[in-house]
Amino acid sequence: MTFKTTKLRDAISLALVAGATFGASSAFAQEAETAGATTLDRIEVTGSRIRQASVETAQPVVVLSRENIENMGVTSVADILQNLTSAGSPAISRGDVLASGENVGGYYIDLRNLGASRTLILVNGKRLGANTTGLQDLGQIPASAIERIEVLKDGASSIYGSDAIAGVVNVITRRRFEGAELNAYYGQLNEGNGTNQTVDFTIGTSGDRGSVTMSIDYGKEEPIWARDVWYARDGSRGPAFPGAGWSPVSQNGSFCDPCTPSSAAVWWTLIPGQDPTDRDSYQVHTAAFNANSNEQMMARTGIERRSIFVAGEYDVTDNVRFVADALYNHRETTQTVAGYPFQTAAFGIPLSGDSAFNPTPGTDLTIRRRLWEVPRTTESNLSTYRLTAAFEGYFELGNTTWDWDAGGIWNRNEMLKVGRGDASLAAMDLAMGPSFVNAQGIVQCGTADNPIPLGTNLGAGECTPVNPLLPYGVAGAGSLSDPNVQAFLFPYYHDRGLTESTTYFANLSGTLFELPAGDLGIAVGYEHRNEQGRFVPDAFNQAGLSTGLPATTTAGGYKLDEFYVELAVPLLSEVPGAHELTLNVASRYSDYSTFGDTTNNKFGLVWRPVEDLLVRATYAEGFRAPSVDNLYGGVGGSFESYTDPCGSTGPGNVAGGATCTASGVPADYVQLGQGLVPCSTFPCQTPDQFLSGSNPNLTPETAETMTAGIVYSPEWVSGLDISLDWYKVEIDNLIASDSVTDILQDCYLRGIAERCTLFTRDPTDSHINALNFSLTNKGRLETEGYDLGVRYRLPETAYGNFSFDWQVSYISEYNLWANNNPDTVAQPSVSFAGTFRTRSNLGVDWQYGDFGATWTARYYSSMKEGCAVTASYDPTYCNIPDYVAPDVPDGLPLRKVGSNTFHDVQFRYNTPWNGTVSVGANNVTNHHGPIMFSAPNNQFAYYGGFDFGRTLYMKYQQRF
Structure with a gap:
């Protein structure tokens, strides 16, 4: 099948509504490659099941080529996509070091700020396996295996089923690769930490009937410690307020006397060098003894990955082909947070009045002591196995060609989390209970008449006493620095998780018949999917026998059957006012074992009044089914x-009100x-600890998505492409945690x-x-905005080739309703931390012979956040003292910070021996974003999607 290429067709194939931060020239290199083709196989474009020679659709699609990816200074698929201007805040940033459960260490993408679970991830058009929370880890896919990434920024439940509300990311892997390729990357923050290194190798061979391609990746990112980061080293409120947020539950240890009322309790801590068993050796615990927990915290988790991806194909006959790919990925993530802030009142475990360490014999003491000597460390190990196999082919029926494929997908995730740093409550109860000095002068648990054997095996009836009033770094009997005390109090905890997904599919597409304006295309298909998952916390945590957060088992699954049909109806062609007019209609029926069935439809229209102008529009219905964790998750703490509204010092309080x-x-x-x-x-x-959990009665979220846009490639300005798209998404029955x-x-x-x-x-x-x-179908969300794309490639000059790429995403509305009651007032969220009104990227690329350079500016508009005017804050920080919005008509003090721009540069050289050397810097100016007291998408007072600092890197590629 042949077709005439046009500038507009090229422009659409390049996805002009992109928001990527890659250099423009590499994108135009892809354009030139596309323009050079005059005969193409029928292809399946993301967002449509109808195979066709044309890449034009009614939907906005971003295409990131392999060259685009290589010109970036990042190494993971998620980092690549996070630089799209349409990408929302990271679902779990690497700065969320207190995050727990299955998702830690994964890379997730959130389009339109609608949540990562509402963006569907595909590999070669097939679903990537999800964990029990419904998130799909892009980090499983080795970057070396990628040929291109297609991002559909439109609802697509009628085509792909659940989760495709915000959009679809389709990772297309390399096939029929010939030869070998080695890549090495080394990067580091300018402070000298946060080292990131990757090595990958790809090899492939192809013949007349088949091919095999294999990619092997290894990557390691060292952790970054909060004590080494400018916005975290001074405490939870940043350098402007050193000491703010430091915890009175410190590594110095203290007891209260008197203890009531709680708000007026007086706490005492040991005077350095004094006798811990003498009541007179203690002084009042002041703020000077508080703990800066950030000294022991990671600001970015450490991660190590190993991946193998193999793709192969074999022509069984001239029109039947067997295709398969296999993936293995192993991820190790390390988290370290400060020692647990142990408070005996929370667990009913005082320091016994009969303890040899009690400075007030006969009186039980209420103790506060951060367990500083053993920070809480978790190592999460996740192994992913994925296998896809299918037969595909075509057959002729009359004068038309029909394409088909049928096969299956198996995906399995196995997780093991090993943690230490939370104390065993049973061991702590014994260790702080009665104790005495035995005949050998050693403090021993129990009493002289009823001693408990010394030792670290709690199960064997042994005990090692502890003195929680000895400050960190002070040696002595019962010190938490004693290895025996640590061995007794701090066991290793093991959480295990397993998710498995099995899918069978069959698809058929072709032409029903020819209309005056062209072929009437159709695609039909069937899919059966079985999702199973469980996550089993350690028995200590399930029983609430440790200082760790309580959690119970998540276990369950569901099955579904789906049928879809899609039609592409050409209405007009090559007539005045309608160079092309095509209608696309799709519908999908889904039957779930959990909630029943649902049908979702989509309508799209492509109108090209003249050859170099395209107008497009879509209307789509969508849904997101509750995940295994949503329905069958355990209780967590x-x-x-x-901010308590009844507190007299908090912002926006109603202290003294009737309620x-x-x-x-x-x-x-x-x-x-x-x-x-x-x-x-x-x-x-x-x-x-507050408790939260799942809800077995959840129903699916439902959504409506509308888009409309234009793509203009004027014939009278060679190399210029402009696109403008509008979108609106409405989600009802929103599944969200209260x-x-x-x-x-x-x-x-x-x-x-x-x-x-x-x-x-x-x-x-x-x-x-x-x-x-718990989780509820509690709310409604609406967002609306625009995407603008302008690309311009200058004619070749004596100084090389220059090209420009400017992409903008603008959010005009982002409103959240607390429930489905139409009388509920909307909560506007545009410009609040993480939901930027405007994100913009400007890229300039230069290529001259074997030399090249790329410069990219990433712009984020201003942010707002809530604030409090108290003694510890400068009131000028609340620079919007009377903010008024529909949900706060009486005004609320807010803080606003300015916009931020980060600059990336890269220089590259193609060597005579078929290699490429690249050096670059992300955030080359070492720009620091503002302190954000609300710590959006972060554990610290800084937006989790911003750069830590300047990252310097070097890349080398060798082709064989």
């Missing part, structure tokens, strides 16, 4: 950060944080009485001591 008073909260109540110390900064972390903030605001600000039943307060000091929340 967390220490949430929030607060009815709850028994006095008008002068001050919110209590860790250690039951009054909060001075907000949001403030609770001293108590939040502490929503619950408290619903109770105290919105007067929803049933929400007040989800938490309790301590009757003596009024702090919230228990709260339960």
Whole structure:
């Protein structure tokens, strides 16, 4: 099948609505390659199942070629995609070092800020396996195996089923590769840490009837420590407020006397060099003894990956081919966070009055002690196995050609998490219980009449006593630095996870008959999928027998059958006012074993009034089915950060209001944080674990997506391509975790009485001591915006080839409703941290013979966040003191920070021996983003999607 190429067709094949940060010349190299072809096999473009020679569709598709990827200074698929201007905040940034569960260490992409679970990931048009939370790890795919990446920024549930609400990422791997290729990358932050190194090797061979291509990747990113990062080393509020957020539960150890009321408790800590068993050896614990937990925290987790990808094909007959690919990936992720802030009041384990270490014999003591000597470290190991096999071919029926394929996919993820640093409560109870000095002068658990054998085997009835009042670095009996004490109190914990997905599919596409304007194309297909998963926390955590967060087993699965049909109907062709007019219609029926069935439809229109102008529009229905974790997840615990509306010092409070008073909260109540110390900064972390869990009664999210746009490649300006696309997405029955903030605001600000039943307060000091929340189909989300793309390739000059690429994504609306009640007021989120109103990338590429260079500027518009005006804050930081929005009509103090631009450069040289040397710097100016007290997508006061600092790197490629 042949067709005449046009500038417009080339432009669409290059996906002019892209938001990537690659140099423009490499993209135009792809354009030139496409333009040079006059006869192409029928291809399947992401977003359509109908195979065709033309790449033009009604939907906006971004194409990142292999050359684009090689001209970037990043090494993972997710980092490549995160630089798209349409990409939202990272789902789990590497700075979320307190994140737990299966997702840690994975790379996920979030299009349109709609959530990573609403972006579907495909490999060669087939689903990538997901874990029990429904997230698909792009890091499983070795970058060396990639031929190109196609990103559909439109709803596609009618084509691909669940999850394709925000869009689809389709990773196309290399096939029929001939020869060998070696790549090496070494990068490092300018501070000298955060080393990143990768090595990959690809080899392939092909013959008359088949081919085999194999890629092997190894990559290792060293962790970055918070103590080495400018925005974290001084504490949780950044360098502007050193010491802010430091915890009174410190490595120095302290006891309270008196202990009540909690807000007025006096805490005592050991005077350096004094006798820990003498009550007079203690002084009042002041802020000078507080703990800067960031000294022990990672600012970025460490990760190590090994991948093997093999793709092969064999022509069984002239029109039947067998294709298969196999993937193995092993990921090791290391997290380290500060030692656990142990508070005996939370567990009912005081330092016994009969302990040999008690400075007030006969009186049990309430203790606070951060277990600094044994930081909490978790190593997550994930192994992924994936196999795809299918037969594909074509046959002639009359004067038309029909394409078909049928096969299966098997994907399995096996996870093992090994952690240490949380204390065994049973061991701690014994170690802090009665103890005495035996005849050998050694402190021993128990009493002289009923001693407990010394040792570290709790199960064998042994015990090693601990003195929690000895500060970190101070030796002595019972010190937490004693290896025997550590061996007794800190066991190793093991969590295990397993997910398995099996899919069978069959597809058929071809031409029903010829219409006056062209062929009436059709595609039909069937898919059966079986998803199973479980995640089993350590028995200690399941039983609540450690200081770790409680968690129970997630286990379950579901099956589904799906049928789809798609039609491409040419209406007009080569007539005045309609060089082309084509209608695309698709529908998919899905039957789930969990919630029942659903049907989703899509309509698309392509109109080309003249040859160099295309107008396109789509309307799509979509859905996202609840994941295994959504439906069958266990109960988990967390220490949430929030602002109590009844606190008299928090922002936007209603202290003294009728609802607060009815709850028994006095008008002068001050919110209590860790250690039951009054909060001075907000949001403030609770001293108590709150519980959350799944919901087996969840129903699917439903969505409507609309897009419209133009693509213009004027014949009178050679090398210029312009595109503009509008989109609007509406999601109902939103599956989301309820939040502490929503619950408290619903109770105290919105007067929803049933929400007040989800938490309790301590009757003596009024702090919230228990709260339960779970997943619900609670809300609605709407977002609307525009994508602009301008590319221009200058005519060849005596100084080389220059090309420019400017991409902009603009969010005009992003509103979230707390529930489906139409009377609920929308919460606008545009320009709040992470949801940038504008993201823009400008790239300039230069190529002169064997030399080349790329410069890219990445722009992020300003951000807002909530703030508090307290003694520890400069009031000028709240530079929007009376922010008014539909959800806060009476005004709320906010803080606004300016825009940020990061610059990347790369220089490259093609050697005479068929190699390429590249050197570059990401964020070459070492630009620092602003401190964000709300810590968006991060554990620290900095936006998790921004660069840590300047990254210098060198790449070498050798082709054989």
